[in-house]
Amino acid sequence: METIVQILLLFIMLSLHSLGQAAPVGVCYGRVANNLPPPSAVVGLLKSNGISRIRLFNPDVEALAPFSGTGIELMIGVPNEILPTLANGMMSTALQWVQSNIFAHVPSSQVRYLAVGNEVYLKEPYYTPYVVPAILNLYQALQTLGLGDKIKISSCHASTILSNSYPPSSGTFDPNLNQVLTPLLRFLQDTGAPLMVNVYPFFSYINSEQYVSLDYALFRSSTVEIDQNLHYTNMFDATIDAFVYAMEREGFVGIPVVVTETGWPTGGGEAASAENARAYGENVVSRALNNVGTPKRPGVGVEVFLFDLFDENGKSGAEYEKHFGIFGVNGIKAYDINFN
Incomplete structure (x- = not known):
């Protein structure tokens, strides 16, 4: 009986979602760089390009305050x-933190x-026990x-929390994380908040060229992979x-x-080019705006945040x-992409 109820709830949720507006597309505003334009100029850039949703990685006042009142x-x-x-x-510590670090600088409605x-x-991983x-x-x-139902709370995770991801129907969380993931998922279900994941087919x-083709990563594969009678043509959906x-x-x-980060680099390594970044970004945006969904949840658009607004010359790791x-x-697009 419990399984039937869960299936009915899923059906209702998916049906309501598919009747709604297109899934939103946002952009991550990373700031690990020493040559970025001032945040006040960034607001104008976003508005002129129809970008109405931004992810800030921390509530830095310099970056946060200019968004106040912009919508x-x-x-x-x-x-x-x-x-x-x-x-x-x-709880009073958390209350003081959100009031002084967030709501003192932008209205809660944003x-x-x-x-x-x-x-x-x-x-x-040192911080793992503190997340929930x-x-x-x-x-x-x-x-x-009075904002518990208006602002959703979750946590962003890398795909590595999956110990198995292929084929998709074999998706399994790392058993070593069960103790922390189970209460998180229970909270998300109870509050209607999303699982936040960072997805990078790049x-x-x-890392696995022998198994993943460039075409499959870039949404242009002519090969269909069948799993549980569902048809997959790209790594993003899978x-x-x-x-x-x-x-x-x-x-x-x-x-x-909700995909809290996804993107493709324009340079600095194999398959990193403006052409590939455009091909990937265009497909991600188009699928969100048209509520394409995934084979398992067709017609339910996936909200995404593209990474990144600007190149970040202070990032460590590979080029x-x-x-x-x-x-x-300078505000000029590195490649042509439309957000609406």
């Missing part, structure tokens, strides 16, 4: 290093999401302000559905997925990490 919706990151303070403190931690389990307690305290703080391609299957395997049905910018620092 641009925000996903605001709660930095990994603040998680212990928010997790170990009382904040759509709080992203509590970014790729903690992959990059900074911090989320719960922040949620109580928002409830105190990385899948360069990755998202792997997360959906993994959630269902743990007993959580109907949790939406291509510095070349995900959609725009040059």
Whole structure:
């Protein structure tokens, strides 16, 4: 009986979503660089290009304040290093934090999401036990302000939280993370918040060329992979559905997925070019705006945040990490792409 109820809830959720507006497209505003234009100029750039949603990785006042009153919706990151303070403190600590770091600078009506931690389990596992307690305290703080149903809280994760992602129906979370993922998924289901994932077919391609073709990563494959009678022609869909299957395997049905980072570099390595970045970005945006959905959730557009607004010359790692910018620092597009 419980399974039937879950299926009915999923059907209702998907039906309501498909009747709604097109899935939004946002852009990540990374700022690990020393040559970026001032945030006040960035607001104008966004508006002139029809970009109405931005992800900020932390509530830096210099970047946050210029968005006040612009109508641009925000996903605001709660930095990994603040998680212990928010997790170990009382709800009043979280309340003070959101009021002084966020709502003192932008109205709550512009904040759509709080992203509590970014790729903690992959990059900074020390903070793993603090993610869910911090989320719960922040949620109580928002409830105190009457915003518990208006601002959704989640946490951004790398695809590496999956121990198995191929074929998609075999999607399985890393069993070592069950202790922290299960309460997170329960919270997401109870509050209607999405699972936030960072999806990069580019990385899948360069790390596994023997298994992943460039065409499959760039949405131009003529080969169809069949899994559970569902047809896959690209890595983006396959990755998202792997997360959906993994959630269902743990007993959580109907949790939406928001792609909090996805993109393709314009230079700095193999297959990194403006042409490939345009091909990838155009397809991601088009699928969101047209509510294409995925084979497992057809007609349910996936909300996405493209990475990145500008190249970030301060990024560490491989050279291509510095070349995900959609725009040059002069405001000229690195490649042609439309957001609406």
